[in-house]
Amino acid sequence: MARRGEVLExxxxxxxxxxxQHGYELRKRLNAVLGSWHSISYGSLYPTLRDLVGRGLIIEDQPAPNEPGAKAGPAAPALAGRRAKIAYRLTADGKEHFQQLLGDAGPAAWEDDRFGVHFAFFSDTAADVRLRILEGRRTRLEERMATLRSGLTRTRERVDSYTLELQQHGLDGVEREVRWLSELIATEQDNRGPRDGAPTNESDQGAQRLGRSATGNRPSAPTAR
Amino acid sequence: MARRGEVLExxxxxxxxxxxQHGYELRKRLNAVLGSWHSISYGSLYPTLRDLVGRGLIIEDQPAPNEPGAKAGPAAPALAGRRAKIAYRLTADGKEHFQQLLGDAGPAAWEDDRFGVHFAFFSDTAADVRLRILEGRRTRLEERMATLRSGLTRTRERVDSYTLELQQHGLDGVEREVRWLSELIATEQDNRGPRDGAPTNESDQGAQRLGRSATGNRPSAPTAR
DNA sequence: GTTAGCATGTAAGGAGTTACATGATTTT
DNA sequence: AAAATCATGTAACTCCTTACATGCTAAC
Structure with a gap:
């Protein structure tokens, strides 16, 4: 069944x-959301869209041509013609499916590849789910940190300096990630703190002031060091 | 020609x-070298080995049945049998090819995927090549930084806080990477500083004291170094 | 004498990319 | 009218993983 990539989906x-939106637009937004690292290509996007259509999660919204002539319609100005833009939108099933994905706070949500997408849609995610994902992600990274650290102490002096440097740099990166998550978690807890567990409304506050205050990194001028 | 992954190769x-080494051993070392992120599987490794054999870059060294090949293991295993371990080693061609790869300081060497491997073998790399790779890498990342920054100032206030936070975090990460590279470059230049351009010897000094002194991150003692 | 771990391999397929092919719209 | 850019799509291929299949050796 072609099971297209879950993250992309x-x-x-x-x-x-x-x-x-239509595909072309979607791709640009996608590359922003998925980070600057890996950029999706059309050869990947369009088959995914077709797959989603096939499963009834989205439908093609062909902006009504003047004459729905399948082939030979005369090109009316603006948005008619034989090869019009295809705007895709969610079906009811699609919305439901997306909400279900949003609600998933299980291990899958804090895997390397998945976490980014979940985070990208945090504004649409329930506060408690956000918190569980952040905490799960942090735990996962703390485990990795432990592994890296023990690896480092084991191999110290046994490998050359560059390898050591690389491993240390990797470890530093993970530590930085953990600090970041801890800040986010603290912010989330602060914001729901006094008000107790009751969610305020659908797309609640809490995202409004993730002030990047005393982070520790980025001390002053960014480039001119 | 099956052109197996260049990085893996x-x-x-x-x-x-x-x-x-033989395959099983190789895989473990590989996963250490390539970082903890993506770990190579046998289904990937063995075909690569076969490919390299086919191209005459490595050969299979089947240890003679009852002659143990001086295995530096925990115990001395007398290994015999029809399905012995296959130790692979470089041919003359293979050595030459590897040296050629090591000498490549071109753009390919500072791509995301390639840089890590190049760095992992920096001890075997000529000092001037090391420097050019580090500088090329830094330039690449500075470009990315500029893109990210302009993207951030453009979209600020137009996107939700979580997306913003993610983008800012990504930018911070790249900045950190650039600082790291700058330190490495400084160290490299210090070490060859007085002595001018003449390389001292094959696997020269310079890697010996990449002191992670005043990095700025890792404020206190991480492991008790 | 059976489990656990070392060791080598293959077949199928997943997740994407590149390169190509085409057409519509806007700008110069 | 040419060029650029928007827009959609396909075929072939790459690189890697999963799941399987096999067999050897050490340890309990």
Missing amino acids: FAVLGLLNESP | FAVLGLLNESP
Whole structure:
């Protein structure tokens, strides 16, 4: 069944949940959401869209041509013609499916590849789910930190300096990630702190002031060090 | 021609350049060298080995049945039998090819995927090549930093806080990477500073004291170094 | 004498990319 | 009218993983 990439699928549903769009537009937004690292290509996007259509999660919204002539319609100005833009939007099933994905706070949500997408749609995610994902992610990274650290103390003096440097740099990176998550978690807890567990409303506050105050990194001028 | 992954191939050649090994061992070392992130599977490794054999870069060294090949193991296993371990080692061609890969300081060497492997074998790399790779890498990342920054100032206030936070975090990460590279570059230049351009010897000093002195991150004692 | 771990391999397929092919719209 | 850019799509291929299949050796 072609089982197209789950991350890509999730991201597409999320973007279409915000507003209907056509493929070309979608791709650009996608590359922003999924980070600057790996950029999705059309050869990947369009088959995914077709797959989602096939499963009834999205539908193609062909902006009504003047004459729905399948082939030979005369090109009316603006948005008619034989090869019009295809705007995709979520079906009811698609919305439901997306909400279900959003609600998933299980281990899958804090894997390396998945976490980014989940985070990208945190504004649409329930506060408690956000918190559990952040904490799960942090635990996962703390485990990795422990592994890296023991690896480092074991191999110290046994490998050359560059390898050591690389491993240390990797460890530093993970530590930085953990600090970041801890800040986010603290912010989340602060914001729901006094008000107790009751969620205020659907897309609640809490995202409004993730002030990047005393982070520790980025001390002053960014480039001119 | 099956053109197996270039990174994997490079790493295998590099490890076999250090010492002949068999596949199982190789895989573990590989996962250390390539970082904890993506771990190579046998389904990937063995075909690569076969490919390298086919191209005459490595050969299979089947240890003679009742002659143990001086295995430096916990105990001395008398290994015999029809299905013995296959130790791979570089041929003359393989050594030459690896040296050629090591000498490449071109753009390919500072791509995301390639840089790590190049760095892992820096001890075997000429000092000037090291420097050019580090500087190229830094330039690449500075470009990315600029892109991210302009993206951030453009979209600020237009996207939700979580997306912003994610983008800012990504930018911070790249900045950190650039600082790291700058330190490494400074160290490299210090070490060859007085002595001018003449390389001292094959696997020269310079890697010996990459002191992670005043890095700025890792404020206190991480492991008790 | 059976479990656990070492060791080598293969077949199928997943997740994407590149390169190509085409057409529509806007800008110069 | 040419060029650039927007827009959609396909075929072939790459690189890697999963799951399987096999057999050897050490330890309990």
